[in-house]
Amino acid sequence: MDADRVAAQGHRTPKRPATDPGLSVAMVAGEPSGDLLAGLLLDGLQRHWPGLKAVGIGGPQMDRRGFEAWWSADRLAVRGYAEVLRHYRAIVSIRAQLQRRLLSEPPDVFVGVDAPDFNLPLERALKAGGVTTVHFVCPSVWAWRAERIHTLAQSADLVLCVFPFEIPLLERHGIRARYVGHPLAQVIPLEPDRVAARRRLQLPVDGPVVAVLPGSRGAEVEHLAPRFFRTAALLAQARPAMRFVVPSVPAWRARVGELARRYAPGLHLEILEGHSHDALEACDVALIASGTATLEAALYKRPMVIAYHMNELSWQITRRKMLQPWVGLPNILCGSFVVPEFLQRQAQPARLAAAVLEWFEAPSRVAALEQRFTELHHELRRDTPEQAAHAIEELLGR
Structure with missing residues (x-):
């Protein structure tokens, strides 16, 4: 995701005086999307507590807010059961070291940002040790692994939710929760400017453009690219006139280029470092990995x-734990297959290409989808940094 643009729009001048005693907060974010969310939360916390001290595990968006990273978020950016097994000992060691340090030097509050497999056990131990946890x-839990709601109840004093339908579900299980909106809905414009985005990327104003987003993690890139x-x-x-833009995180840009040359020889693909928001704003259709993107x-x-x-192996385990027929967030939020999904063996190039072309041939279907997504945008739009910081302030009674 285009984190610099999001971060710039999230920053505001602190409201509190410099004499504010501050707040000590420990945080863990384990991947680019979590780093972005944590950075925005830090904006809100710093407005309430200008003397904020924040430490733990984080990435560049947190670093630029003055976060003290004891470990890099890259160490936790692993997805899939088989992939996690290969890194299990290192990840567990990091968590154990962090837990000991935070119990010996307890912060005012610990905030685990997503990464539930890492954060929930840590939160549970910290909560048992007297640390307030968020x-x-x-x-x-509404999509898969429903049993985690009991772990969540034992681990978190407060859950900050980015989707409104999550609140009644958590409250039924006695979990304190606050809907804070999704920060991306505040940052992304309600009316995207396709022409301006194409000019930023030096693309033709007219003509078909497809954004290709194979994911930000190494395993995703290797499987999907x-x-x-x-x-x-x-x-x-x-369609020979079709143009392709491929946003990539810096760590995987070279590898993405290698795979492009191997699997699409002779095809001109604009491989971008970052700029995923520009690519999405500029494109007509996105071919995209399931996830926040x-x-x-x-x-x-x-x-x-x-x-x-x-x-x-990861797929077989995941499939058995799925509770809904959808995996894509747009479909989950809309409650139907508003966009097509192709999972595992279904994700074949011929089928994907046919589905992309169908969008170009159905303008009325595209218009209906744009209307539904506009309604969704309004539903998710809140001042997330301020709402989240206020919820934490209420929890702490400060």
């Missing part, structure tokens, strides 16, 4: 084709 972003690039090659055969695409009112592929 979990930011409710785990998807080959499929997505073969899909792009098929699309270029069907699908919500970003929905907020930019763009039709999309969602796909996901992972290690087969």
Whole structure:
């Protein structure tokens, strides 16, 4: 995601006087989306407590707010059961070290930002040790692994929710919760400017553009980028004028380029470092990995084709724990298949290409989708940093 643009819009001048005694907060964010959310939360906390001291595990967006990272968020950015197993000992060691340090030097509050498999056990231990705990972003207990709601109740004194339907579910289980809106809905414009975005990316104002987003984690890139690039090659055969933009996190840009040359030889793909928001705003259709980026695409009112592929063992475990027929956030939030999803063996280039082309051939369907996504945007729009900071202030009684 285009974190610099989000971060710039989230920053405001502190309201409290410099004599404010401050607040000590420990935080853990484990991937780029969590780092972004944590950075925005820090904006709100710093407005309430200008003398804020924040430590723990974080990424660049947290660092730029003065966060003291004891470990980098990159150490936790692992997805899938098989992938986690390969890094299990290192991750558990980091958590144990962090837990000991926070229990010996307890902060005023601990905030776990997403990453529930790492954060919930840590929160549970800290809460038992007398530390006030907050979990930011409710785990998807409404979609899969429903048993985690009991763990959440034992771990968090407060859950900050980004979707309104989560509040009654948590309250039924005795969990204190506050809806704070989704920060992306505040940052992304209600009326995207496709022409301006294309000019920023030096793309033709007219002509078909597809944004290709194979994910931000290494495992996602390795599993999805080959499929997505073969899909792009098929699309270029069907529509030679089609242009492709491929946002990539800096750590994986070189690898994404290698995969593009291997699986779409001769095809010109604009591989960008960051700029995912520009790519989504500029495109006609997004070919996209399931995850937070699908919500970003929905907020930019763009039709999309969602796909996901992972290690087969991870998929078999995940599939058995799914509670809903959808995995893409736009479909979950709308309660129907408003955009197509292709998972695991279904994620074949020919099927993906056909689904992308269908969007170009159905303008009335695109218009209806844009209207539904506009309604969704209004539902999710709140001043998330301020709402979240105020909820924590109430929890602490300060």
